[in-house]
Amino acid sequence: MHLVRARVQNYRSIRDTGFFEVEPGKTIMVGPNEAGKSAVLQALQQINPPGGVRKFEVLRDYPRALYNDITTKKVDPATVIVATAAFALDEEDEALIEQEFRGKQYVCYRYIDNSWNHSFADIAIPTFGCLRKDLARLAAHIDERAPATPEGSTPKETATAAVARMTTAWHDSTVLYSKTAEQLREWLDKAITLIDEDDQKEEERLDRLRAAAGYHGRYSAALATIRKRLPVLVLFSNYFRVRPVIHLAHLAQRLATGVLDDEQYDYGNSCLLSLLGFTAQELSDLGRATEPNASNPQELKDYRDQLDKRSYQLNAASVRLTNEIRRVWNPNPERAEADRLRVVADGQYLKVVVEDDLGVEIELDQRSEGFQWLVSFFVVFFAEAADKHENAILLLxxxxxxxxxxxxRDFRDTVSRLAEGNQTIYSTHSPFLVGPDELDLVRVVEMNDRKVGTKVHTTVTSTDPAALLPLQEALGYDLAQSLFANQRNLILEGLTDFWYVEATAALLADAGVVRLNDKIALVPANTASKVIYFATILHANGLKVAALLDSDAAGDQAAKQEILVHTLGNKGILRTKDHLIGAVPKAEIEDLLRQTLVRVAKEACGWDIAKEAAAQPDRPLVDILDKVSGFSKYKLAKAYVRWTRDHLASDLTEDERKQWKKLIDAINSALK
Incomplete structure (x- = not known):
């Protein structure tokens, strides 16, 4: 299963983040200092944390401004939800539960008092009100078939009277949980033999009632099954560090007594030992071991086997850590042999040393802070996530x-690789940890008013410019790097145009329909009016340039500028309407995907404009969508990018494929 939505409430600076979507691979949280990014991750970890993680403390973690409600007992901590997480089940999960619960999201709740609950979304457990009529009719059927009471005998209780007695305290809203469901099930079991087996109508009524009575049991069994498969959420903080030299006896004593001199450091050291497959006490005992009796071959063998086991496991861990670190630290193949990490045991000391390309060994703490962080990260990750919990969710x-x-930037690729096996959410201020093609993975965290608290936005929007700074810097850096690096450049009006061209071109290339020249760089200019500036600068540097402009008013104005026409020529100015099969005079790039975007708008965004779009085929799609509450071009483009990840070119309409083939051929021709 994987996390699809999350929400944090009533935790430190957070009143209510609102639900925000989580990507199947990696999700990036950006925002200024004090926005609450760390608090969001810390709260989410409590959904299912690894053993030993500190639990919620009402005094420390409940919003301080509201704490008086706890002390005056206006608020019961047992009712205060802090973290909510909704998971989508995969095929292996669903194969273990009843059909009626498949296709439902599994939702978990963690409360401020550390209690826990779970449910399936959109599941309604039957109530007495749903069964009242069927139950009464079944009881009446049984009474009709009951033999007459012999004269002078005490009449037996009728079925109708028995049902009335059983349901005296029930209301229509009474849910058939364990006790009520069990009472009903027992009565129905007795009623089986009292029903006319030839009466199909009553037999079906009995089956419906028995299914309803057993629903809670099946529901509880399904929840228990999925609960065992819930991913562990592993939080890695910058404070978790592995010490270069560990005194094993002292660490073993601290771990045994629970008296830790530095909990964060000891956590990293404990992870290192877990990765090695030893406890601190075991390694300490091996360091104290004396030579065995030389005359006893078995003692000699056991002693040697112990030492060899320690040596082999230390070596295996060293090789694994070295290989992972080299992928980030020294991606240059020419230096593939540099920076070999070694974990060695020396008596009571466990040492982490780094051997450079000259063969010189130095302790880990003599290397840079960045290198120490990287080593500590992989130690904690391998120990807590990759080995123990294959389906762990990684929080960085x-x-x-x-x-x-x-x-x-290299580490960003490492996170992407880790996210292929472990869903990952990380917070950052750095533009180098946000790729220019990853803006749809970004969640903006902001806190503009402490009375409102932290908010998490699924769309890239914020009233605080500081929250969007990493994204602006990421785009600016990527643009600066690529602006003069490619001989062929297609200038687009904005970021959404960039997404449509890139995503659709990839779909058509995978299907073998048409391929956009790989040497063409896509350059978003932010607005149509700025296309001329980009075109002039690139052309002045001797680069090939073309521009794709919408056929709306802004595009027309840009296309008619004398400088742009002179710079690019008529062949270099591409217009969206020229590649449409239908007639949309003021067509924008969205009209090249008109039918598909109508479906995507409804399924992903809840904007149903199918009737309007069909009735006004010559009206630009964006004009129609502008009348819908909450519409944004960004949100629609983002939804389409997500749609392309799960669909093929054949899922586009035939006209759309023809239109985009025509456009891409024109782009390739203009920049050949």
Whole structure:
């Protein structure tokens, strides 16, 4: 299963983040200092944390401004939900539960008093009100078939009277939970033999009632099954560090007594030992071991086996850590042999040393802060996530702060690779940890008013410019890097145009319909009016340039500018309406995907404009959508990008495929 939606409430600076979507792979949280990013991750971890993680404390974690409600007992901590997480089940999960619960989201709740609850979304357990008529009719049927009471005998209780007695305290809203469901099930079991087996109508009524009475039991069994498969949420903080030298006996004593001199450091050290497959006490005992009796072959063998086991496991862990760190720290193949990490045991000391390309060994703490962080990260991740919990969700709080900017960019690729096996959510201020093609993965965290608290936005929107700064810097850096690096450049009006071209071109290329020249760089200019500036600068540097403009008023104005026409020529100015099969005079790029976007708008965004779009085929799609409450071009484009990840080119209409083939051929021709 994987996390699809989350919400945090009543936790420190957070009153209510609102529900925000979580991507199947990695999700990036950006926002200024004190916005509440760390608090969101800390609260989410409590949905299902690894063992030993600190639990909620009402005094410390409930919003301080509201704490008086707790002390005056206006609010019961047992009713205060802090973290809510909704999971989508995969095929393996659903194969273990009844058909009636498949296709439902599994929702978990963690309360401020650390109690826990779970449910399936959109599931309604039957109530007495739903069964009242069927139950009364079944009882009447039984009474009709009951033999007459012999004269002078005490009349037996009728079925109708028995049902009335059983349901005396029930109301229409009474839910058939364990006790009420069990009472009803027992009565129905007795009623089986009292029903005319040839009466199909009553037999079906009995089956319906028995199914309803057993619903809660099946529901509880399904919940219990899925609960066992719930991913563990592993939070990695910058404060978790592995010490370069660990005194094993002292660490074993601290772990045994629970008296930790530095909990955060000891957590990293404990993870290192877990990764090695030893406890601190076991390694400490091996360090104290004396030579066995030389005359006893078995003692000699056992002693050697112990030492060899320690050596082999230390070596295996060293190799694994070295390989992972090299992928980020030294991605250059020419330096593939540099920076070999070694974990060695020396008596009572466990050492983490780094061997450079000269063969010189130095302790870990003599390397840079960034390198130490990277080593600590992989130690904690492998120990807590990859080995113990294959389906763990990884939460990274400000990863790689001490890494150089370009190392952060390499680490971004590492996170993407980790996210293929472990769903990942991380917070960051760094533009180098947000790729220019990852804006649909971003969640903006902001807190503009402490009375309102932290909010998490699924769309890239914020009233605080500081919250969007990493995104602006990421786009600016990528644009600066690529602006003069490619001989062929297609200038687009904005970011949404960039997404439509990139995503659709990828779909058509995968299907073998048409391929956009890989050497063409897509350059968003932000607005149609700025296309001329980009075109002029790139053309002045001797680069090939073309522009794709919408056929609306802004596009017409840009296309008629004398400088742009002179710079690009008529062939270099591409217009959306020229590639449409239908006639939409003021067509925008969305009209090249008109039918598909109508479906995507309804399914992903809840905007149903099918009738309007069909009735006004010559009206631009965006004009129609502008009348819908909450419409944004960004949200629609983002939904389409997500749609392309799960669909093929064949899912586009035939006209759409023809239109985009025509456009891409024109782009390739203009920039050949």
């Amino acid at each position: 709080d400000e990863p790689g702060l001490s890494l150089h900017a370009l190392k952060q």
